Amino acid sequence: MAFASPHITADAIEATEFMDLTRHYRVTGVPKTIVNDRIEILGALPEPDFVQAALDTPDEDAPPA
């Protein structure tokens, strides 16, 4: 996705090496994806589901649901 869009960056993080991040994002199972520090995607989803979950992020200024 990052390769396809200049607006997307993708970090692959080895969870056991960066325990501060793992704790911060409450990673208790992998794979776990965090989108814009706000949205959590658990597990390896099929492509259409992952894309929908990753791109349908609420506006930054919107109040939390």
Place this chain on the structure above:
Amino acid sequence: MALLSAQDEQVLTQHLAAIDTPVSVLLFTQTIGGSESGVVARQVLDEVARLNDKITVVEKSFVLDAEERERYGVQRAPGIVILRDGADTRIRFYGAPTGYEFVPLVEAILLAGTGKLDLAPETMDRLNAVDTPIHLQVFSTPT
């Protein structure tokens, strides 16, 4: 001791043969106060790069090469940046790319070297419509 077996190397060499564009892999490491996995990361990258002469590994200092670290937004060490003919792919790896991280690393290098995305047309339509920054952080473990 090599991390890749002779059989692994044979399979990988065949996969990487599709690369037609130079790929630079920047590895940002921190010697003092950094993770020891930087050494493992360097070994993994060197063993992959040895299989295809279009792949180059360049080690950078997380501290001393601050300008490049900031240019690519590298947040941690070891941090890996993959460039396609010098252009940023916006794909990063943090930590030693072993275990479950290894295949995505190879796929990212292959993607950078071929430019061939394997995404559905519907996905591409959605990605082409993205006009605000999206930062994906994917956590995985070595085993």
